[in-house]
Amino acid sequence: MKNSMEKYYPDEDYLLLSGIQHMAFCERQWALIHIEQVWAENVRTIEGKHLHKRTDDSFFDETRKDIRVVRAMPIISNRLGLRGIADVVEFHRTEETSKGVAVRLKNRKGWWRPYPVEYKRGRPKRDDRDAVQLCAQAMALEEMLNVSIDIGFLYYGQTRHREQIFINKALRDRAKELSRKMHEMMAAGKTPQAQKSKHCNLCSLKEICQPELTIRHRSVEKYLERMVDLEMKDY
Secondary structure (H helix, E strand, C coil): CCCCCCCCCCHHHCEECCHHHHHHHCHHHHHHHHCCCCCCCCHHHHHHHHHHHHHCCCCCEEEECCEEEEEEEEEEECCCCEEEEEEEEEEEEECCCCECCEECCCCCCCEEEEEEEEEECCCCCCCCHHHHHHHHHHHHHHHHHCCCCCEEEEEECCCCEEEEEECCHHHHHHHHHHHHHHHHHHHHCCCCCCCCCHHHHHCCCHHHHCCCCCCCCCCHHHHHHHHHHHHHHCC
């Protein structure tokens, strides 16, 4: 049942849940990708796509002993106004039989607790961008399944190790704040000025963003148009 005090977004205003990771990394990166529709590949993004191939089969559904594995599961959060695809959702059989903690599954006996599992290339990050994306997935699953989820997992391709993440209040508040910013920026339709820092070297959009040159706000689309005009004048 919806709480009248909470804000719910209309369907046309829903944003990509995966974008919350971009927003956590850099507000300008999020705007370039989701407002200006600019994208660029680098080694990291290609490796990330390769890693996700193993999770992108939406028809994959298996049960191994007491764990049911569902890949590429569509998820949606009305409270965050976000929708997307969870890499993997694991349902663990449990002795807990109360609603709000575990769920019943069609054609499966017993009760099951859901846990989101997000796949990432490389190693664990020093910042919270991966954890906050996982948290948003957990929050979406909570709404969809009417349960409470206290942990999730991040699997890193380079270390081949699964990190347990606690879905605590601080992480939930961070996800709420980032999703609010995403909606505000999308409504305004403006890309913020670059804030040059060390993490710019990790960004696949560095050459397009041009943080060294972006002293004031400018649209990348307009910047590219100017570059094309200058090239045409040389002919």
